[in-house]
Amino acid sequence: LTTDLTTLSDNLLKGDRRALARAITVAETGGSQATELSKRLFGHSSTAHLIGVTGSPGVGKSTLVDALITNIRKAGLTVGVLAIDPTSPFTGGAILGDRIRMQGHTLDRGVFIRSMANRGHVGGVSLATYDAVRMLEASGFNIVIIETVGVGQSELAIAKTADTTILTLMPGSGDDVQAIKSGIMEIGDIYVINKGDLPGASKAYSVIVQSLELTAVNNEWRPPVLIASAETGDGTDKVWLAITQHKDFLESSGTLVERRKAKIQAELSEIIAAKAKRNFQEGMSHSGQIQALLQEVLNLSLDPHSAADRLMTELLPFAQK
Numbered sequence: 405l406t407t408d409l410t411t412l413s414d415n416l417l418k419g420d421r422r423a424l425a426r427a428i429t430v431a432e433t434g435g436s437q438a439t440e441l442s443k444r445l446f447g448h449s450s451t452a453h454l455i456g457v458t459g460s461p462g463v464g465k466s467t468l469v470d471a472l473i474t475n476i477r478k479a480g481l482t483v484g485v486l487a488i489d490p491t492s493p494f495t496g497g498a499i500l501g502d503r504i505r506m507q508g509h510t511l512d513r514g515v516f517i518r519s520m521a522n523r524g525h526v527g528g529v530s531l532a533t534y535d536a537v538r539m540l541e542a543s544g545f546n547i548v549i550i551e552t553v554g555v556g557q558s559e560l561a562i563a564k565t566a567d568t569t570i571l572t573l574m575p576g577s578g579d580d581v582q583a584i585k586s587g588i589m590e591i592g593d594i595y596v597i598n599k600g601d602l603p604g605a606s607k608a609y610s611v612i613v614q615s616l617e618l619t620a621v622n623n624e625w626r627p628p629v630l631i632a633s634a635e636t637g638d639g640t641d642k643v644w645l646a647i648t649q650h651k652d653f654l655e656s657s658g659t660l661v662e663r664r665k666a667k668i669q670a671e672l673s674e675i676i677a678a679k680a681k682r683n684f685q686e687g688m689s690h691s692g693q694i695q696a697l698l699q700e701v702l703n704l705s706l707d708p709h710s711a712a713d714r715l716m717t718e719l720l721p722f723a724q725k
């Protein structure tokens with residue numbers, strides 16, 4: 405088992421794509437193998453610029469990512485893409501497959517795309533996602549893109565994790581209003597109104613610009629609002645330019661370090677939550693003390709909050725690892 409992981413991590417570090425694919429599966433499966441692999445690869449990570457692409461289903465995130473891949477490759481950089489809980493298969497895009505094929509990139513070793521499940525993990529980034537990002541970094545990719553679907557908690561979580569967050573919208577869907585209502589107008593570093601070829605793009609543009617002026621949370625970086633048509637590639641070079649400008653801003657202002665600290669904080673909090681839960685669940689069957697505590701709550705002599713406090717301070721350290 406150990407040699408297996410050694411071979412796997414060695415091959416991954418050499419840039420072997422099958423090893424990378426397998427390693428991500430190990431991360432998705434979780435458990436002690438995932439933890440061990442994550443530990444081995446840790447020293448080789450944290451090198452890529454991490455871009456989050458989020459927005460409602462069907463706004464064209466994957467198509468935009470596909471267009472960005474072309475820009476990234478033209479810039480001589482490599483890119484790994486993780487599509488989290490995609491509602492439609494990423495490569496189902498004949499678009500992606502075809503374009504890459506047309507450019508002779510069928511076996512482009514500079515591009516790696518993978519779908520991942522984050523199911524049952526509302527409001528957080530799954531530990532597997534953090535690990536998969538590190539694996540892509542350890543494989544040597546310069547840029548990592550995470551595509552997440554939806555407008556809500558998990559987008560906020562991804563925004564905390566990414567260096568640059570792109571909020572994708574489309575005209576005439578009420579999407580803009582929805583975005584403003586749910587407060588996610590604060591999470592974008594770059595706003596892209598995709599499907600700019602459809603009617604209503606300029607109206608959506610003014611709605612977004614206006615609400616950004618009202619929100620104005622970040623006065624150092626003024627999030628650009630861009631209109632693009634990912635399908636034809638119109639305007640996507642401006643999106644790529646905005647990404648590079650945002651990267652420069654993050655580095656020169658020191659914001660990058662702050663963001664990465666926030667990211668570590670978010671990851672640690674996920675790990676602690678997962679471990680505490682596992683310790684508690686395993687401890688339940690082993691620990692008479694926990695059983696006694698449950699009985700107290702059952703007898704109405706202790707409320708669940710106080711019971712949890714006692715567990716945290718007294719019992720959890722003794723629960724099985």
Ligand SMILES: Nc1nc2c(ncn2[C@@H]2O[C@H](COP(=O)(O)OP(=O)(O)OP(=O)(O)O)[C@@H](O)[C@H]2O)c(=O)[nH]1
Nearest residue numbers: 461462463464465466467491492553599633634635
């Ligand atoms: N008219 C128009 N259609 C587009 C454009 N970009 C994408 N589409 C279409 O919009 C549909 C959804 O595109 P996707 O890229 O799969 O959207 P997505 O946001 O990744 O979708 P999910 O991952 O399922 O949430 C596809 O039929 C695309 O062809 C565009 O610029 N203009």
Ligand SMILES: [Mg+2]
Nearest residue numbers: 465466490494
């Ligand atoms: Mg998609």
